[in-house]
Amino acid sequence: MSDYVQFINGIKRKTGIDLALYKEAQMKRRLTSLYEKKGFGNFVDFLSALEKDRDLMNEFLDRMTINVSEFYRNGKRWEVLQNKIFPLLLQSNKRLKIWSAACSTGEEPYSLAMVLSHHLPLSQINILATDLDENVLQKAKLGLYPERSLAEVPKPIQAKYFNQEEQFYKVKDEIKRTVTFKKHNLLKDNYESNFDLIVCRNVMIYFTEEAKDQIYANFSKSLRSGGILFVGSTEQIFNPARYDFEVEDTFFYRKK
Numbered sequence: 313m314s315d316y317v318q319f320i321n322g323i324k325r326k327t328g329i330d331l332a333l334y335k336e337a338q339m340k341r342r343l344t345s346l347y348e349k350k351g352f353g354n355f356v357d358f359l360s361a362l363e364k365d366r367d368l369m370n371e372f373l374d375r376m377t378i379n380v381s382e383f384y385r386n387g388k389r390w391e392v393l394q395n396k397i398f399p400l401l402l403q404s405n406k407r408l409k410i411w412s413a414a415c416s417t418g419e420e421p422y423s424l425a426m427v428l429s430h431h432l433p434l435s436q437i438n439i440l441a442t443d444l445d446e447n448v449l450q451k452a453k454l455g456l457y458p459e460r461s462l463a464e465v466p467k468p469i470q471a472k473y474f475n476q477e478e479q480f481y482k483v484k485d486e487i488k489r490t491v492t493f494k495k496h497n498l499l500k501d502n503y504e505s506n507f508d509l510i511v512c513r514n515v516m517i518y519f520t521e522e523a524k525d526q527i528y529a530n531f532s533k534s535l536r537s538g539g540i541l542f543v544g545s546t547e548q549i550f551n552p553a554r555y556d557f558e559v560e561d562t563f564f565y566r567k568k
């Protein structure tokens with residue numbers, strides 16, 4: 313058994329995370345640079361240190377989950393969401409069930425609430441936001457961001473929903489109240505059903521084809537008929553019909 317395979321088995325035992333479902337070359341490169349920086353010579357020594365050292369385990373989790381995010385990421389897609397997709401969904405249902413899957417530090421679910429507030433009062437907005445990584449969920453709940461994260465936020469929205477605190481911007485409580493954060497592993501945990509909208513962006517790129525196939529199939533089951541999956545701007549689905557999806561717009565898929 314190679315030392316990377318032993319490492320994968322150990323991490324799965326300890327955390328439930330299956331690294332075999334992430335693209336190997338990319339993951340190995342990121343983790344090798346971390347263990348070398350920490351002075352280890354191979355994956356097996358790194359694993360025994362991780363089993364004993366909680367801080368090192370957190371650093372490992374931070375390295376394996378790439379957490380970069382921003383508000384209104386790929387702004388043009390958010391205009392389509394606001395002007396086409398939400399009006400379409402609201403035709404059949406005024407209480408939308410929405411999931412931001414792999415939400416990282418919260419920019420994505422908070423953007424969803426801000427965009428949807430053009431159509432509904434905040435009191436009627438409820439968004440489930442999940443991620444594998446508890447550290448990012450803590451940051452998401454805090455809701456404090458550097459200015460560069462807000463680059464794509466329309467100015468009136470920035471003025472309405474953020475308070476400036478020195479060089480940071482804090483999301484107002486009225487927006488925070490619309491989002492419920494929970495830990496969830498897309499590769500292992502059960503999926504809720506009957507969603508009108510699932511947003512899952514910039515995480516599928518890290519997974520193997522086998523893992524992606526499973527996740528798309530799960531998303532399809534989780535959406536109601538006519539519900540929408542919104543994916544990242546490098547993440548077109550190669551064969552949407554396989555999952556009962558039709559293209560609604562670029563990077564938006566409608567469940568049949």
Ligand SMILES: C[S@@+](CC[C@H](N)C(=O)[O-])C[C@H]1O[C@@H](n2cnc3c(N)ncnc32)[C@H](O)[C@@H]1O
Nearest residue numbers: 377378381414416443444445497498513514515
């Ligand atoms: C690059 S961020 C994407 C954030 C946001 N969706 C966006 O597009 O800006 C990727 C996120 O995926 C999360 N992630 C990685 N593997 C996951 C898994 N198996 N289940 C749930 N989340 C996962 C990471 O913790 C990280 O926060």
